[in-house]
Every structure is written in C-alpha cells, then in structure tokens.
Amino acid sequence: MTETIQARPGGRSARVRAAVHRAVEELAAAGPAETLTIPAVAARAGVHPTTVYRRWGSVAQLLADVATSRFSGDVVVPDSGSLAGDLERWMGDVATDLADPDVLALMRATIGSGPEGGCACTADRHEQLGAIIEREKARGGRVPELERAVDMLLGPLYYRAIFSGRPASSDWARGLVAALLAG
Numbered sequence: 001m002t003e004t005i006q007a008r009p010g011g012r013s014a015r016v017r018a019a020v021h022r023a024v025e026e027l028a029a030a031g032p033a034e035t036l037t038i039p040a041v042a043a044r045a046g047v048h049p050t051t052v053y054r055r056w057g058s059v060a061q062l063l064a065d066v067a068t069s070r071f072s073g074d075v076v077v078p079d080s081g082s083l084a085g086d087l088e089r090w091m092g093d094v095a096t097d098l099a100d101p102d103v104l105a106l107m108r109a110t111i112g113s114g115p116e117g118g119c120a121c122t123a124d125r126h127e128q129l130g131a132i133i134e135r136e137k138a139r140g141g142r143v144p145e146l147e148r149a150v151d152m153l154l155g156p157l158y159y160r161a162i163f164s165g166r167p168a169s170s171d172w173a174r175g176l177v178a179a180l181l182a183g
Contacts, residue, residue, distance in 0.1 A: 019045040020052060024066045029102040033109040036063070060113035067110040067120035070103075077128045083136040083143065087177040090132060091153060092170035094125060098157065099167035107162060125154055144180055152180045 023044035027036050036059055042049040056062040078089040097103055110117040129150060133143045144152075153176050160168045 016045070016047055016051060016055075019047065020055075020062070021066050021069060024062060025070070025102065025106055028105040028109045033112050036109055038062070060116065063106075063110040063113045064116045064120040067106060067117065068123070070106060071121055072124045077131050079135065083132070083141055084177060084181055086132045086136070087153070087180070088174045090128065091157070091173040091177055094154075095157060095161075095168045095170050095173035098161035104161060104167075111162070122154065122158070126150060129153065144183075149180060152176060152183075 020041060023041045024036065027040060027044060038052050038056075038059060039049045041059075041062065042052045045052070052062065056065060076093070078086050078093075080086050080089060098107075107121045110121055126146075130146050133146055133149060136143050153173075156176055157168055157173055160166055160172075
C-alpha cells in the first residue's frame with residue numbers, strides 16, 4: 001500500500017509570514033522608516049517579537065525578505081516580437097509600479113536598512129531586463145550589454161522615483177528606451 005503525503009498549502013508559518021509582511025508594508029507606508037522596529041512589526045502582525053527575531057533576525061533582513069517577495073514577479077516580461085516594443089512596455093510597467101507611494105515607502109525603508117536592501121529591490125528587475133535582452137539575442141537581433149541597459153534604463157528611473165520625489169511617467173520611461181537603442 002502506498003501512502004500519499006501532501007504538503008500543507010499554508011499552515012501557521014505561512015500565516016505568520018503573510019501577517020508580518022503585511023505589517024511591514026503598512027508601517028512603511030504609514031510613517032518614517034524609524035518606526036519600523038521588530039516590536040512594532042510584531043504588534044501590528046499580532047505575533048510575539050521573538051517570533052519575528054527568530055525568523056528574520058533583524059529589521060534589515062526582514063525588509064530584504066519583504067522587498068524580495070514584493071518585487072518578484074509583479075511586472076510581466078512582455079514579448080512583443082521586438083526589443084524596442086518589449087523594453088517600452090516593460091519600462092512603462094516598471095514606471096507605473098514605482099509611482100505607487102506604498103512601493104516607494106517600502107523601497108526607501110529597505111534601501112536605508114543596509115547594503116542588501118538595494119539588491120532586494122532591484123534583483124528581479126535585473127533578471128527581467130536580462131531575459132528581454134537574451135530573448136532578442138536569440139531572435140538574432142542586436143542588443144546592448146546588460147549593464148549598459150541597467151545604467152541607462154533602471155538607473156534614471158529608480159533615481160527619479162526614489163530620490164527626486166517626481167515619479168517618472170510611462171512616456172518618459174519609454175524615452176529612455178529610445179536613447180538606449182539610439183546609442
């Protein structure tokens with residue numbers, strides 16, 4: 001007789017993680033990053049602070065986990081059949097995402113928490129951009145180097161969103177694509 005073992009789709013661990021992530025996002029959106037403490041997150045999530053310390057260890061690790069979760073897979077990599085079309089649509093979607101005040105609050109808090117913070121906020125975007133470039137290369141098209149594309153597309157977009165207080169419009173973001181492809 002064969003026994004079938006099924007993994008639990010959720011359970012207490014998944015509920016705690018979801019509650020803590022939600023609490024971090026709410027606290028980041030509600031006030032300055034200094035209010036993001038383990039005790040404040042735990043109270044907001046309805047768990048004991050030791051639960052949060054045991055699973056994440058520090059505010060920086062917690063923010064990196066929340067950012068990695070939040071910024072993974074939320075923007076779809078388009079396939080329009082051309083590099084320009086893919087990049088224009090993708091940049092418009094990223095610009096729209098970065099215009100969300102809650103997204104910006106989480107990003108600012110995460111970046112301010114330590115060196116890993118910036119990577120947690122941008123790693124998925126680097127992978128998406130790399131996938132767009134690799135797909136065009138497989139089609140036989142001429143492509144820019146990934147680091148050049150990151151510098152010319154994501155650099156200005158993230159700088160404007162995070163540091164200037166002026167979110168980028170989709171049209172402005174698409175203009176960055178034109179500059180990259182023209183150069």
